[in-house]
Amino acid sequence: MRYDTTVDIAASPDAVWGVLEDVEAWPRWTRSMTSVRRTAAGHLLPGEHVKVRQPGLPAADWTVTAVDPGASFTWVSKSPGVTTSGTHVVAPTASGSRVTLTIEQHGPLAPLVGVMLGGKTRRFVEIEAAGLRDRLEHETA
Template sequence: MRFDHSVTVQAPADRVWAIFSDVAKWPEWTPTITAVERLDPGPIHLGAKTRVRQPKLPVAVWEVTELVDGEYFEWVSRAPGIKTTGGHRVESTPEGTVVTATIIQEGPLGWVFGKLYAKLTREYIALEGQSLKKVSEA
């Protein structure tokens, strides 16, 4: 299953990226994340691992698998029977900075998990987008 949400932010792309890619500070600006523990030091990089706690969801460890600094990062979390990929894109446009969050659930249990948590997933990525917009525009 795939879920996408985009929002246009009236702030420079580099400002939005700085906030979006600093995953350790997500609990400060979005209510969908209760705790983040970086498992390695420094800024986000390929192979970086982060433990994330969210309300109503199991604790997950995410590993960065793709990174285009200033534009995009993707990370993956695995559990028995499911692989979840989270994409985080920042794109400068004439209308403002477009932020897109993507969640893809794959594997034998991916479809089941996706169906069970579809409403919550849609709510979370929309709220994260609105929260990022608010903090970036402040």
Template sequence: MKFQTAIDIDAAPATVWRALTDVESWPKWSASMTSVERLQQGELTVGSTARVTQPKLKAAVYTVTECEPGKSFVWEMKATGVKVRAIHLVEDRGEGHARMILGIEQTGALSGLISMLYGKLTRQYVTMEAEGLKKAAEAEAQTLESGTASD
């Protein structure tokens, strides 16, 4: 199964990136996450891991396998018969605007069965995450603008 969604965000790419890589805050803005626990401190980089708990799904540890700071990261998890690859990409749309692209790919011997059982839920969760990120980044952008305006 492959699924991708894109959403335009009225915030600078750097603001979107901060919200995106603060993975432990994801449950605050997306009901698709119960908890996200970083297993190391510091910046999100290749090799970073996080335990992700989502409603109706078993907790899983994701490992960052690709990272271009400020632009994108990919993290993956493996379970019996399936590998899940989640793509997070921030595009600069100019003039303080960004586009967030989220994608998920499931491969492996059991990926077809898992897609049948959980495909709809997975697509809902990815969409919820995109919408939640948009709200979080735009709220942060508003706060930054308000702070700047009052100086």
């Protein structure tokens, strides 16, 4: 399964990145997260571990696998039979920023997980995108 969503935000890429990189604050602006705990402080770095709790799902351990500061980060969560990756990309536009969020699942159980949780996964990605936009546009208004 792969799902992408894109949202335009009336805020600079630096402002968007600042909110996006502060993953522990996500539960304050997106209903798709109940808690996020990092194992390190400061900027996100490859190899860092993050525990994410989401409504109606078991807690998941994510490992940051790639960071392009100010532009993107990817993290990966592994469970038996499924590897899930989430990518967050910030790009400048004439009026602010464009954010693309992607979730991908691979592995022998990915099709089953997609059937069981695909709708919830897509909703959570949409909620995250809308929450990010609302957080930034409200703050800069």
